[in-house]
Amino acid sequence: MARVVIRNLNKMYNEVHAVKGVNLEIRDREFVVLVGPSGCGKTTTLRMVAGLESITSGDILIGDTIVNELPPMDRDIAMVFQNYALYPHMSVYDNMAFGLKMRKFARDEIDRRVREAADILGIEDYLARKPRQLSGGQRQRVALGRAIVRHPQVFLFDEPLSNLDAMLRVQMRVEIKKIHDRLGTTAIYVTHDQVEAMTLGDRVVVMKDGLVQQVGDPLDLYNAPVNRFVAGFIGSPAMNFAIVGVAEENGAICAVGDGMRLKLPPRTAERLRPHVGDEVTLGIRPEDLHLVSGDGADGLSFAAVVEVVERLGSQILLDVKVGSGAMVAAVEPTVQAKARDHLRLGLNAERLHFFDGRSEIAI
Amino acid sequence: MAVSDVVIQRPFVRAPRRGPATRLLEDERWLAAALLLPTLILLGLFIAYPFAEGIWLSVTDTRVGVPGSFVGLANFDALLHDSIFRTAVWNTFVYTAVATVFKLGLGLWLALLLNRNFRGKAFTRAFILLPFIIPTVLSTFAWKWMFDPTFSVINWSLFQLGLIHARINWLGDPNLALISVIIVNVWRGVPFFAISLLAGLQTINPELEEAAAIDGARPWQRFWHVTWPLLLPVTMVVVLFSIIQTFSDFQLVYVLTGGGPANATQLFATYAYQIGVGTGLLSQGAAISLAMFPFLLIVVVVQLLYIRRVEVH
Amino acid sequence: MIEGARWRRWVYFYIPLGAFILWLLFPFYWMLVTSVRPDRELYRPWMAPNYTPFWTAHPTLEHITDLLTETLFIRWMANTLFIASVATLISLFCGILAGYALSRLKFPFGGALGTGIFITYLVPQTLLFIPLASIIRNFQLGDTPWALILTYPTFLIPFCTWLLMGYFKAIPRELEECARIDGATRWKAMIYIIMPIAVPGILSAGIFAFTLSWNEYIYALVFLSSAEEKTVSVGVASDLVRGDVFYWGQLMAGALLGSIPVAFIYSFFVEYYVAGLTGSVKG
Numbered sequence: 001m002a003r004v005v006i007r008n009l010n011k012m013y014n015e016v017h018a019v020k021g022v023n024l025e026i027r028d029r030e031f032v033v034l035v036g037p038s039g040c041g042k043t044t045t046l047r048m049v050a051g052l053e054s055i056t057s058g059d060i061l062i063g064d065t066i067v068n069e070l071p072p073m074d075r076d077i078a079m080v081f082q083n084y085a086l087y088p089h090m091s092v093y094d095n096m097a098f099g100l101k102m103r104k105f106a107r108d109e110i111d112r113r114v115r116e117a118a119d120i121l122g123i124e125d126y127l128a129r130k131p132r133q134l135s136g137g138q139r140q141r142v143a144l145g146r147a148i149v150r151h152p153q154v155f156l157f158d159e160p161l162s163n164l165d166a167m168l169r170v171q172m173r174v175e176i177k178k179i180h181d182r183l184g185t186t187a188i189y190v191t192h193d194q195v196e197a198m199t200l201g202d203r204v205v206v207m208k209d210g211l212v213q214q215v216g217d218p219l220d221l222y223n224a225p226v227n228r229f230v231a232g233f234i235g236s237p238a239m240n241f242a243i244v245g246v247a248e249e250n251g252a253i254c255a256v257g258d259g260m261r262l263k264l265p266p267r268t269a270e271r272l273r274p275h276v277g278d279e280v281t282l283g284i285r286p287e288d289l290h291l292v293s294g295d296g297a298d299g300l301s302f303a304a305v306v307e308v309v310e311r312l313g314s315q316i317l318l319d320v321k322v323g324s325g326a327m328v329a330a331v332e333p334t335v336q337a338k339a340r341d342h343l344r345l346g347l348n349a350e351r352l353h354f355f356d357g358r359s360e361i362a363i
Numbered sequence: 364m365a366v367s368d369v370v371i372q373r374p375f376v377r378a379p380r381r382g383p384a385t386r387l388l389e390d391e392r393w394l395a396a397a398l399l400l401p402t403l404i405l406l407g408l409f410i411a412y413p414f415a416e417g418i419w420l421s422v423t424d425t426r427v428g429v430p431g432s433f434v435g436l437a438n439f440d441a442l443l444h445d446s447i448f449r450t451a452v453w454n455t456f457v458y459t460a461v462a463t464v465f466k467l468g469l470g471l472w473l474a475l476l477l478n479r480n481f482r483g484k485a486f487t488r489a490f491i492l493l494p495f496i497i498p499t500v501l502s503t504f505a506w507k508w509m510f511d512p513t514f515s516v517i518n519w520s521l522f523q524l525g526l527i528h529a530r531i532n533w534l535g536d537p538n539l540a541l542i543s544v545i546i547v548n549v550w551r552g553v554p555f556f557a558i559s560l561l562a563g564l565q566t567i568n569p570e571l572e573e574a575a576a577i578d579g580a581r582p583w584q585r586f587w588h589v590t591w592p593l594l595l596p597v598t599m600v601v602v603l604f605s606i607i608q609t610f611s612d613f614q615l616v617y618v619l620t621g622g623g624p625a626n627a628t629q630l631f632a633t634y635a636y637q638i639g640v641g642t643g644l645l646s647q648g649a650a651i652s653l654a655m656f657p658f659l660l661i662v663v664v665v666q667l668l669y670i671r672r673v674e675v676h
Numbered sequence: 677m678i679e680g681a682r683w684r685r686w687v688y689f690y691i692p693l694g695a696f697i698l699w700l701l702f703p704f705y706w707m708l709v710t711s712v713r714p715d716r717e718l719y720r721p722w723m724a725p726n727y728t729p730f731w732t733a734h735p736t737l738e739h740i741t742d743l744l745t746e747t748l749f750i751r752w753m754a755n756t757l758f759i760a761s762v763a764t765l766i767s768l769f770c771g772i773l774a775g776y777a778l779s780r781l782k783f784p785f786g787g788a789l790g791t792g793i794f795i796t797y798l799v800p801q802t803l804l805f806i807p808l809a810s811i812i813r814n815f816q817l818g819d820t821p822w823a824l825i826l827t828y829p830t831f832l833i834p835f836c837t838w839l840l841m842g843y844f845k846a847i848p849r850e851l852e853e854c855a856r857i858d859g860a861t862r863w864k865a866m867i868y869i870i871m872p873i874a875v876p877g878i879l880s881a882g883i884f885a886f887t888l889s890w891n892e893y894i895y896a897l898v899f900l901s902s903a904e905e906k907t908v909s910v911g912v913a914s915d916l917v918r919g920d921v922f923y924w925g926q927l928m929a930g931a932l933l934g935s936i937p938v939a940f941i942y943s944f945f946v947e948y949y950v951a952g953l954t955g956s957v958k959g
Contacts, residue, residue, distance in 0.1 A: 052853050071389045072856040074381070079857045085850035089872045098868075099858030150858070385861060391781045394862055398777040399789065402770040402833055409808065409830045410796050416807035469696075476693045487697065489946045494700055496942050496949075498891045500909035501931035505703040508710060508924055514719065516706065516729045554700065555953070562954035611800035614893040618913060632802035632894070639806045640898060649806045656803065663798045667791065 002063055002153035002186045003028045004049065009058035011044050011210075018044045020210040022058075026188060031180050033189045033201035036233070041210040042190045043158060049188060050156055051075055062153055073102070078147035079156040082163060084139045086131040086146075092118075093127040096146045110149075117145040120179065137168045144179065155180075157189040161196065173199055194234050198222070206230045228360040231283050231353055237317060239353070240289075240327040242282045246275045254299075255282055259323020263299030265349045271363055272354060280363065283353035286317065289329035291337075292346035301346040304329075306337055320345070420649035427643035438650040448651065451629040454541060458630060459609045462548045467602060469549065470556025475586075477557065478564045488558070495554040503618040506547045510534050510619070534620050537627040544619055544628050548609060556601055563597030564590070603666040607659055631655045704935075710928035711739055718925055739925035740933070748903055749930060752911035757937065759821050759907060760889035763828035767885050768878060770829060771836025776866055778837065779844040780852070790841075797834035801894050809898050823899040824907070828889050835888070836881040842955050843877030844870065880952030883945045890938050908934040 004026040011019040019041040034042040047053040051072035118124045121141045198218040206213040225231035244257035253269035255262045304320035354363040425431030442448045510533035533543040613632035622629040639648015712735040817823040855865040896907045912930040
């Protein structure tokens with residue numbers, strides 16, 4: 001069983017508490033992505049699993065063994081680095097064979113495995129070349145190949161696609177997903193790009209300031225974020241936020257903010273009843289805003305002025321000014337709008353998010 | 364596909380048993396200790412120990428074959444009253460100062476010349492380093508032969524050019540000897556300065572000088588205000604390094620004049636050799652050598668402080 | 677290039693450069709000419725007529741043959757080659773290990789040790805030679821090549837360490853980390869990954885160390901006494917001067933031949949030597 005268990009993991013650098021009490025259980029064959037902004041502790045956590053950083057407190061188990069004291073070479077893991085980390089003085093073949101040589105595998109077994117991995121990755125033609133003769137994408141494949149030949153228990157990825165250009169990144173993303181499906185090895189993947197997280201992960205772990213914010217399946221994170229940070233981090237373009245006051249009027253609950261006055265639908269209203277009189281944060285995703293005509297009698301719309309129109313082809317992004325704040329709406333490409341237009345945007349009643357004013361936790 | 368089958372069924376491989384030595388060397392601190400050990404032993408035995416022994420020698424009255432007893436600072440006191448020692452001190456400082464100034468000036472000039480692109484540049488650069496590469500003693504003998512009072516080719520050339528009428532006794536004239544020795548030292552050191560400063564020049568972005576030129580600065584101004592400040596770090600390192608070598612120089616003077624004539628070229632090192640090895644007065648010789656230390660220490664400290672300051676920036 | 681008229685190029689560039697080259701290389705030419713000049717031409721006083729110092733019409737190999745057959749010159753060359761090679765190997769070994777430790781490992785007192793090693797480079801041989809002479813004698817190493825082989829590293833190691841630290845620092849740490857994950861111990865990662873990549877630095881340090889060893893004089897002068905053990909510099913300086921008479925022909929032949937091995941090796945590794953020299957200065 002190649003599962004990975006992280007229990008109460010902490011890391012202190014002098015005075016800085018980089019990783020705070022992380023608890024995670026990664027199941028066998030699962031592809032888990034750690035995502036978050038720079039400095040959130042995701043890379044440090046990964047490096048502790050690899051054995052490249054010492055553990056201040058807590059345990060890490062690979063399989064059923066506590067590996068805290070084991071050096072990297074004894075943990076039966078493989079890692080793919082952001083800068084590929086290919087040995088420049090060795091050929092592609094030798095790069096891939098290095099780990100097996102260190103473990104004293106037989107020559108023909110090494111050859112078999114290297115060619116097998118080269119075949120999976122489509123790099124059989126490059127085996128004799130040196131890294132400097134390869135392009136970025138090819139180098140990353142070799143780095144993957146080097147990890148695959150070892151048949152490790154766990155793959156670790158440290159932002160492997162960050163150095164590639166946009167098109168190559170998309171291509172490699174698909175490749176990695178295919179390889180994982182084919183090989184089935186447990187994988188822990190670190191990235192700051194939420195698109196990679198959503199597309200690659202069986203489960204996604206969002207981290208901030210050393211703490212785990214939310215763990216879940218990508219769609220859960222998207223549809224039901226537990227706090228304002230996760231809501232704003234996942235999804236592109238990002239969720240719109242507005243500070244609103246909760247008021248009661250004639251039995252109905254209203255959200256009153258700068259430039260908007262919304263009458264909340266019954267189910268949502270019940271959630272917010274305990275918060276009457278408080279300020280909360282309203283969250284609405286750009287794709288959950290649509291153009292409405294009329295004067296907004298239904299209560300779930302607000303007036304806005306278009307500032308910038310971004311035509312993407314598959315959709316149109318309207319950067320609008322609402323009151324003194326700004327929002328983004330994603331609408332169909334057939335919409336006719338131009339700068340300085342006045343229009344009305346309606347909100348999808350099923351997709352309103354609210355976050356507590358102080359704790360920022362979802363309501 | 365065989366690959367997937369292999370991966371699923373394999374249980375976690377027990378970590379191989381590692382011997383105690385392997386485990387120890389995985390620890391950064393023990394590995395560092397093991398790696399540094401040979402160096403520390405060699406440097407300890409052949410620098411730290413002799414240094415301490417030298418201090419001990421200088422405060423006793425040991426002679427060759429005669430163990431000495433403690434005499435405190437008597438040796439140093441005697442040196443202060445020794446006119447030859449005072450001459451040696453003066454000579455060493457003059458030698459170091461003058462040679463360094465010329466090496467820096469000429470080296471810089473040569474570096475600026477080499478900084479242009481011309482045919483045969485790599486070739487020239489390689490040949491120019493020869494004075495620095497060739498063993499000092501051997502090239503110094505060539506100079507000794509060139510300075511020979513009877514057979515000097517330099518004298519011959521100057522005479523042919525009508526610049527002199529009587530021979531110049533380069534090494535035998537007490538007024539000229541130090542100058543001659545300085546000439547040879549400068550000859551040897553200019554390539555080192557030139558190549559080092561050239562490397563420094565080549566790290567300076569040419570756009571800076573071009574911008575200054577467009578702004579109207581003349582060549583001298585461009586050099587002084589743009590190039591020189593950027594070259595200063597490399598210059599400092601080279602100069603300080605050279606000062607230490609020149610101050611403690613021995614080979615050159617020993618071969619050319621042996622310290623004469625009449626102590627005109629006597630330096631710390633040559634005097635220490637003469638007294639310690641020549642006459643066998645080990646303690647006094649050691650004292651003379653150690654007398655170099657305070658100045659060298661100041662230079663080293665200056666260099667360390669400078670490097671630290673540059674690193675901070 | 678220098679802008680402007682052609683004459684400016686000559687005055688400001690070609691002439692000064694030519695003068696420098698002439699001044700720096702003339703002594704070697706003089707060495708060569710003197711080595712092949714017969715005695716009767718050598719000892720013509722400088723004011724004698726028909727004196728053609730810059731070339732000779734009757735080149736002779738007698739100085740060189742006398743040097744090789746009548747003196748211990750070949751023995752001296754062999755000694756120096758042996759001493760310089762072994763001292764260089766020892767220094768490279770220590771320098772590589774120490775340079776790696778100081779640049780890539782974290783341990784207490786690392787900075788202080790690095791500074792300490794740097795400082796020993798600045799303790800000149802002329803300060804230590806007197807006490808070191810008696811220490812050498814006490815260790816029974818006097819008058820053997822080992823006296824030099826063991827003491828030369830004192831000024832070679834700090835330099836090699838310093839130079840190699842620069843090269844090691846430039847190697848990304850991911851390479852080592854990846855090697856350790858692949859299954860290498862720290863030691864193996866150093867041998868299989870770091871060292872091969874640092875080969876240019878190792879070559880530079882080696883060349884520089886070799887030339888520095890060949891160049892050393894005072895330790896060789898003081899620690900060696902019998903003629904068979906001497907190095908080239910010491911032998912040429914002492915045994916080719918009999919009484920008060922300088923045998924200039926043989927001396928210059930000795931100087932020339934003694935310089936050749938160094939110049940020869942240097943010519944193959946010029947780039948590495950220059951890299952070593954500038955690397956140590958840019959530190």
